[in-house]
Amino acid sequence: MKVLEFFSGIGGMHFALKGSEIESEVLLAVDINPVSNEIYKYNFPDVHLVNRNIQSLSPNFLNKLGADTILMSPPCQPFTRNGSKGDVNDPRSQALIHILNILPHINISRILIENVKGFETSQMRDLVVQTFDKCGFSYQEFLLSPSQIGIPNSRLRYYCLAKKAPYKFEFDTGPLIYNLPNQSENSLKFKIGDILEAGDKEQYYLPMKILKKYWKVLDICYEDSQRSCCFTKAYNRYYEGTGSVFSHISKNDAQKILQELKTQTLDESSQEFLLSSLKLRYFTPSEVSKLQCFPEHFKFPKMITNRQKYMVLGNSINVEVVSNLINLLT
Missing domain, CATH: 3.40.50.150 (Vaccinia Virus protein VP39)
Incomplete structure (x- = not known):
């Protein structure tokens, strides 16, 4: 060919x-x-x-x-x-x-x-x-x-x-x-936990102002998740319908926290504490590329920014x- x-x-x-x-x-x-x-x-x-x-x-x-x-x-x-x-x-x-x-x-x-x-x-x-x-x-x-x-x-x-x-x-x-x-017959090739990068991912955690505004519409994945939403070129810039986010805690624990967040009587500090407890972060560009089945040896040049990485992956x-x-x- x-x-x-x-x-x-x-x-x-x-x-x-x-x-x-x-x-x-x-x-x-x-x-x-x-x-x-x-x-x-x-x-x-x-x-x-x-x-x-x-x-x-x-x-x-x-x-x-x-x-x-x-x-x-x-x-x-x-x-x-x-x-x-x-x-x-x-x-x-x-x-x-x-x-x-x-x-x-x-x-x-x-x-x-x-x-x-x-x-x-x-x-x-x-x-x-x-x-x-x-x-x-x-x-x-x-x-x-x-x-x-x-x-x-x-x-x-x-x-x-x-x-x-x-x-x-x-x-x-x-x-x-x-x-x-x-x-x-469809058989799961890998779970979300299999594509996660090791090491500190502090730069990918969602800021509190974003959490407070958008927590109700975020699609959350966990280590044992067998699904995630489509990632678009607007991922990391817009928050609804642009791709899933990841939580480092279990789904059961997260659902308990999400239920508490729905309580109308929460004061601001309690809400912020609960939102922080969810430990929500964006998937890294490398993780998104793996979900799109790019091979391990696929790499980005050093000069390419994270924003550019998300945009080109969203178009791929x-x-x-x-x-x-x-x-x-x-």
Whole structure:
């Protein structure tokens, strides 16, 4: 498999490719985000990575590379629940539209697309599958979450696999499906406690002013938890719906404290004492990357800040899910 990695980000697709059963080589990675590119380059120094607008890529240039596969995770903002929902009219959709426009003129036989839930009902999705039909691709669309394959994290995403003859799917294709073909019985691969970093994490503890304002809406995980919420690029900056937090005490103890906090007669000092007793902290960037199944050897360059780490992870993929899908592209 000779791969073009478009919207390459921090290299999630590349790690998924390496984790698959397929012999492959990434011939070109393309992204315009300088922070993501620094991280990608740090982890894959030998890959031809270009900071370039995808709309500048011509069929002639791409055909000279000799690739047969495209892996891509286009910008999701035009399709997100909290985004502009500009769909095909959003300027950030123009790069994907360009790829679809040149697809009839490039020698590509296999494609994987990842995006947010909501893409499946978009005008862009209709344009994608119309182009696949026009170019002679068979395809299958999915809505999948890591929790379906034993990963203790929810990250529901849209995926589309496409193949051009002579390649064929080894399963019957059809309408949108919600599981991997021939998926074995779900068994937990690890618990939250298995991905926790050792050492003092004082810098990650939630400030008291945040606890007092948001404790009722926080999603709390514990060492024995077998689930966590989806982490977004706003994690560590916004507090509701951006990802789970971790408590160093047991779930039973925490629930007793949370029940006490609901008492209307608490004075401020008592409330602060109870909130402190919860020992709530953010997951570290390394822990978030592990929940997204990045390998142990994935690293950030030293100059990348925690805020930048959370943002790029929030825009990235679950490596294990994509790796399973890449195996279906053979």
